[in-house]
Every structure is written in C-alpha cells, then in structure tokens.
Amino acid sequence: MHELPITESIVRICCEEAEKYNVKKVNEIKIKVGELSGLVPECLQSYFDIVSKDTIIEGAKLNIIKIPVTMECTECNAKFELLKSQGNCCEVCGSTKLKIVNGNEYYIDSMEVDEDGN
Ligand SMILES: [Zn+2]
The missing domain is CATH 3.30.2320.50 (hypothetical protein PF0899 fold)
Incomplete structure (x- = not known):
C-alpha cells in the first residue's frame, strides 16, 4: 500500500x-x-x-x-533483461552474481x- x-x-x-x-x-x-x-x-x-x-x-x-527489469552480471558485466523463465543466471556466463540495474x-x-x- x-x-x-x-x-x-x-x-x-x-x-x-x-x-x-x-x-x-x-x-x-x-x-x-x-x-x-x-x-x-x-x-x-x-x-x-x-x-x-x-x-x-x-x-x-x-x-x-x-x-x-534489467540485470547486470558482476562477473562479466553483461547487461540483460530479466526473463522469469531464465531464473537468476547470467545469460552470457551463467553466473548467479547479478545485480539489479533498473x-x-x-x-x-x-x-x-x-x-x-x-
Ligand atoms: Zn556473466
């Protein structure tokens, strides 16, 4: 609320x-x-x-x-849109160390x- x-x-x-x-x-x-x-x-x-x-x-x-939602990978610095289907992994290197960009x-x-x- x-x-x-x-x-x-x-x-x-x-x-x-x-x-x-x-x-x-x-x-x-x-x-x-x-x-x-x-x-x-x-x-x-x-x-x-x-x-x-x-x-x-x-x-x-x-x-x-x-x-x-846009995520950034802290391992390889890739930025990508977060899709619910892909879980919380980097689409480039597969790392789970992601941060929310927006x-x-x-x-x-x-x-x-x-x-x-x-
Ligand atoms: Zn990555």
Whole structure:
C-alpha cells in the first residue's frame, strides 16, 4: 500500500509543471514504472483521482508503462533483461552474481496538455 505517497508526489510534481507552463488542462500523464516497484496501475489511478481533485490536473488519465527489469552480471558485466523463465543466471556466463540495474524506479515521463490559447 505504498501507492498513496507516490501518487501524492506525482500529483505535486505535475501541478507544479502545469502551473509553470500555464497549462489549462492536463489530458494524460505518462508514468514509467519498473516491474519490481510493486506499484499497481489500478491503485495509482484511483488514488490519483482522489488526490488530484480540485487541482489543475483533475480528470487526467494515467498512462502507466511498465519498465522491464534489467540485470547486470558482476562477473562479466553483461547487461540483460530479466526473463522469469531464465531464473537468476547470467545469460552470457551463467553466473548467479547479478545485480539489479533498473526495475525499482518510477518516474513521470510526459504530460499531454491543452495549452492556454493566449
Ligand atoms: Zn556473466
């Protein structure tokens, strides 16, 4: 249940950006979410609808794009996408000494807006 604080920070950042650029209405917010982040898109949208109420971004739709998990082998430095079928081995040398490069993160990618006509 860590979606709420994350949603609050997304709303805060988007409001600041919308104000900075004199945006009239925000139609869609694109958010990239790592598969390991554990964030549930449906939860984000329902929290978003609550948190964004009475703000400039109220009514915006979240477009949540999942980012695959990338691993790096500490033995041979190969980087590859982690597939569930392959287990936790390096696809190049077979080592199990892997570290996660990304997959935990989330960030706001872009906003689709109606700009002020003036
Ligand atoms: Zn390797």
